Amino acid sequence: MKNPFYRILSYLCIGTFFLYWAGIFILAMPSNHAKKIIISRAPRFRNIFGTTWRLFTPPSTFNDRLYFIVRDITRPDKTDTIEVLENISLQKQHNAPFNQRENIIDHLVNNNVLNVKLTIWSNKKKPAEGLSETKDSLYISNAIAAFTYNKNYNAYLSTLKNYAIIVLKQRQIDTTDKELKIVITEKKTRPFNQMSNTNLLSKETLVFETPFKPFGQ
Amino acid sequence: MIQQQIKYYWHRLQLENYKCFYLAFLRVAISCWLLKEVCINWGSMDLLYGHSGFVVSKNNFINRLPTGGFLLVKNYYLWFMATYIAVIFLNMAGTGRWFTALLLFALQCALQKMNSSFVNGGDALAKLILFYLIFANSYQYFVLCKQKNRDNDKRKFQNLLSNLAALSIMLQLCIAYFSSGLAKIMEPVWWHGEATYYALSMERYIGTPFNKYIVQQRWLDYASNYGTLLFELLFPLLIWIKKMRKPLLVAGILFHVCIYIFLMIYGFEVIFVLTYGLFLPNRKMQDFGQKMKSYFWRNKTGVATGLY
Numbered sequence: 001m002k003n004p005f006y007r008i009l010s011y012l013c014i015g016t017f018f019l020y021w022a023g024i025f026i027l028a029m030p031s032n033h034a035k036k037i038i039i040s041r042a043p044r045f046r047n048i049f050g051t052t053w054r055l056f057t058p059p060s061t062f063n064d065r066l067y068f069i070v071r072d073i074t075r076p077d078k079t080d081t082i083e084v085l086e087n088i089s090l091q092k093q094h095n096a097p098f099n100q101r102e103n104i105i106d107h108l109v110n111n112n113v114l115n116v117k118l119t120i121w122s123n124k125k126k127p128a129e130g131l132s133e134t135k136d137s138l139y140i141s142n143a144i145a146a147f148t149y150n151k152n153y154n155a156y157l158s159t160l161k162n163y164a165i166i167v168l169k170q171r172q173i174d175t176t177d178k179e180l181k182i183v184i185t186e187k188k189t190r191p192f193n194q195m196s197n198t199n200l201l202s203k204e205t206l207v208f209e210t211p212f213k214p215f216g217q
Numbered sequence: 218m219i220q221q222q223i224k225y226y227w228h229r230l231q232l233e234n235y236k237c238f239y240l241a242f243l244r245v246a247i248s249c250w251l252l253k254e255v256c257i258n259w260g261s262m263d264l265l266y267g268h269s270g271f272v273v274s275k276n277n278f279i280n281r282l283p284t285g286g287f288l289l290v291k292n293y294y295l296w297f298m299a300t301y302i303a304v305i306f307l308n309m310a311g312t313g314r315w316f317t318a319l320l321l322f323a324l325q326c327a328l329q330k331m332n333s334s335f336v337n338g339g340d341a342l343a344k345l346i347l348f349y350l351i352f353a354n355s356y357q358y359f360v361l362c363k364q365k366n367r368d369n370d371k372r373k374f375q376n377l378l379s380n381l382a383a384l385s386i387m388l389q390l391c392i393a394y395f396s397s398g399l400a401k402i403m404e405p406v407w408w409h410g411e412a413t414y415y416a417l418s419m420e421r422y423i424g425t426p427f428n429k430y431i432v433q434q435r436w437l438d439y440a441s442n443y444g445t446l447l448f449e450l451l452f453p454l455l456i457w458i459k460k461m462r463k464p465l466l467v468a469g470i471l472f473h474v475c476i477y478i479f480l481m482i483y484g485f486e487v488i489f490v491l492t493y494g495l496f497l498p499n500r501k502m503q504d505f506g507q508k509m510k511s512y513f514w515r516n517k518t519g520v521a522t523g524l525y
Contacts (some may be wrong), residue, residue, distance in 0.1 A: 001231070002370060006370040008336075010377055013378060014377075017381050025392065028392045028395070028396035048326070049345065051338075054397060054400045056401075057397065057401050057407070058406045059406065059412050059413075063420045092421070093481075098480070099481070101260060103481075104258065104261045106421060108335060112334060156273075158273040162272075164270045182467070192383060192411040192438070195414065207437075
């Protein structure tokens, strides 16, 4: 190149190329010191370019269950319990490969369920993974109290509440003078070494539950 | 010696746009894929971006818009989609070139922020490819108006940028596989060969009624588990060796077809496979394109012709 403008521009491009790929490579690797520096100093770079590619790492050894439990404020003994995730999955399977609408709902609901779980259990191993020192339901209520003012947590929970209203409307369940409790559990998949044992009952573990709260609160 | 090597590569990078044909094809293919995504989501647009949506969005730049953030998006998302579709068509036709590519990347980023709960790996890779295509000269083929002759230095500079962009897309694919493979080997469930059993058993991903029979075959569980690990870890290393390229690309296509069918992960797989063409020589891709064009032209008019 004879033109000094293009020559300098070319050097700049090559330099940027190497810097960019060094950054991407560091972000793609498992936890390391350089990665922490990039994340803290250049969060935008990480948000836009540092995508993590971790599908099925690890695959879940359980299926999530999301229960909406609705009860009358005046007659607390009268409750309706609706589980939604299994139903979404079944519809998705039934309509495959033309299941984009089910796929969308599956993504929207499951992502928020996952985020609620990640937020609540961020400080402790889930009961499915290890022994817990505190009673799980006590830990959950303490964790919920700790995250009451967390914006992201509130966004996830409000999303699930909004979805509960849609589901109840579809099932023609009136929400006036009613209160809602959201429960998330994990239902274990049959272990690999017992895959043919049809008598084995899948264990369901509680991972999240809210207290009953009136709709609109 | 090293100086000579650097000079050699420096010269080579400027000499020619080595992937000009496939970069142009990729621009059109990505545009078609984005259009397809819009079409299949069209019935659920209001659920995703409008007033029927139930997702409470996380704090991001849309919230900080001066005129009402997400409420503004919900009210006017159809205008946004109309602009997005128009820009996709412009990009497909190569009109506006780098400016259109940049605009499409910005719109794609905004669209993903409008409902981040619905973003998957395919969307993430598509966004990165759109970013790299901003720098690539993908306008030598499949454009409405051909580019005029440019001065030599400008052409050399554009060749350099194009080659770096093509290399970036290839590196991105390798990084995606390698980091995924690396994360997998650190998980005991992958290490013990049980991971595909659990993946194929997850209710959300049971793509066919055969999944429950397939997972009962232990040898198949082990083969698919370790096969996935080997493929993801070796692809980024061996794809640069000429002799290994074809078998690896065939294995990759099979790998993604299996995920597509058995795990119901659709858009994601198409985007990954689309980038494979960059690993093949430009000449071969051009010849293939020429053959396809002559074939279709002959079927249409009864006359075979050499085009381009």
